[in-house]
Amino acid sequence: MATFVLVPGAWLGAWAWEHTARALREHGHTALPLTLTGLAEHVDRGGPGTDLDTHIADITEFVERNDVRDVTLVAHSYAAAPATGAAGRLGDRLERVIYVDSAPFTAGMCMLDLMPPQVADQLNRQVSASGDGWRLPLPPFEVLGLSSSLDGLDEGRRDALRSRATPHPFGTYTQRLDSPAEPRPGVDRVLVACHDFTGLLDSGMPMLAYLNQPPWRRFDLPTGHWPMLSAPAELADVLDTAVS
Numbered sequence: 001m002a003t004f005v006l007v008p009g010a011w012l013g014a015w016a017w018e019h020t021a022r023a024l025r026e027h028g029h030t031a032l033p034l035t036l037t038g039l040a041e042h043v044d045r046g047g048p049g050t051d052l053d054t055h056i057a058d059i060t061e062f063v064e065r066n067d068v069r070d071v072t073l074v075a076h077s078y079a080a081a082p083a084t085g086a087a088g089r090l091g092d093r094l095e096r097v098i099y100v101d102s103a104p105f106t107a108g109m110c111m112l113d114l115m116p117p118q119v120a121d122q123l124n125r126q127v128s129a130s131g132d133g134w135r136l137p138l139p140p141f142e143v144l145g146l147s148s149s150l151d152g153l154d155e156g157r158r159d160a161l162r163s164r165a166t167p168h169p170f171g172t173y174t175q176r177l178d179s180p181a182e183p184r185p186g187v188d189r190v191l192v193a194c195h196d197f198t199g200l201l202d203s204g205m206p207m208l209a210y211l212n213q214p215p216w217r218r219f220d221l222p223t224g225h226w227p228m229l230s231a232p233a234e235l236a237d238v239l240d241t242a243v244s
Contacts (some may be wrong), residue, residue: 002072004035007059008228011138011165013040016076018090019049020228023236031244034062036082038135038169046133051121051171052110055082060089072243073095074168076228077148078168081177088137088181096188100235101197101225103211107180111173115147127170135167149195151207152223152230161229190242191218192235194227217242 004024006017014033021031024155036055038046059082063071071094075083080102087097087104097104112120127136141150141158153161183189191211198220201208212218221237223231 001028001030003030003068003070003142003146004032004072004074005059005063006031007008007036007073007075007079007083008033008039008240009079009170009226010136010168011039011161011162012076013042013166015040016163016226017229019232020236020239021205023233024239025220027236027240029240032062032066032068034058036079038124040164043166046135046169049171050084050134050169053082055172056085056089059083059086063090064149069093070095071204072098072239074098074100074239075102076100077102077225078111078172081111081172085160085180086092087175087183087187089149090183092184094183094187094235096182096190096243098190099193100227101194103208105177105180107178110176119147123170123173125127131167131170134170136170136173137167138162138165148226149224150226151195153226157229161226189216191216192238192242193218193220194223196225208217 001018006021008016013035015034021033022096024031035042038050071084073087073094078218080099083097084105121147125137127133129135144150201212219242220233221227221238227235
C-alpha cells in the first residue's frame with residue numbers, strides 16, 4: 001500500500017482532499033492531505049513574505065515531520081510549482097510524484113508565465129485593489145472557467161468551493177522557481193490529465209511532448225480541473241491504479 005501526501009492547489013486547503021483521502025484509505029492506503037502557509041486553517045501564518053520558497057518548505061517539512069517514507073507526492077494545479085521544488089529535496093523518502101491536471105515547473109518559471117499578459121495584469125490589479133497587495137482572492141467562476149474547466153462542479157460544489165476558499169498568497173505566483181534538484185533516479189513520474197489538459201497533451205504541442213513519453217505514465221480522468229471536488233472517488237481510483 002502507498003503513502004500519499006496530497007497537496008492542494010490555489011485557494012484550497014487540506015479540506016479539498018477530504019473525500020479523495022477517505023476513498024484512498026478505503027483502498028488500504030495512507031492519505032495525508034496538507035495545507036500550505038496562508039491558506040485555510042493556516043491563513044494566520046501567511047503574510048506579504050509568503051512565497052514559493054515558503055510552500056516548498058511546507059511540503060518538505062511536512063514529510064520530514066511526519067517521518068514518512070516511500071512517499072507518493074500528489075500535486076494539484078498550482079501545487080505543481082512547490083512540489084517540483086520539494087521533490088528533489090525529499091531524497092530517498094520520495095517514491096513517486098503525481099501531477100493532477102498540472103505538470104512540473106522548469107527552472108526560472110513562475111505561475112504568471114502560464115497566463116496571457118493581460119490576465120497577469122488583471123490579477124496584479126485584483127491583488128492591489130482587494131488583496132491588501134499580497135493576496136489573490138478567488139476569481140468569479142465565469143473568470144475561472146475561461147482558463148480551467150468547471151465540468152462536474154454543480155451549484156452545491158461551487159458554493160462549497162466559494163465559501164471555503166482562501167485568498168492565495170500572491171508571492172507564490174510571482175516568485176520564479178530556482179533551479180530545482182532532480183528527484184533521485186527511479187522515482188516514478190505520473191500525470192493525471194483532466195478535460196482541458198487532455199486536449200493540450202493530445203494536440204502535439206512540442207513543449208508538452210515529453211509528458212507523453214517514458215518515464216512518464218499518463219492517466220486521463222474525464223472531469224474538470226478540480227477532480228477532488230467533482231469526481232473524488234474516481235480520482236482515488238486513478239491514484240490507486242497508478243500505484244498498483
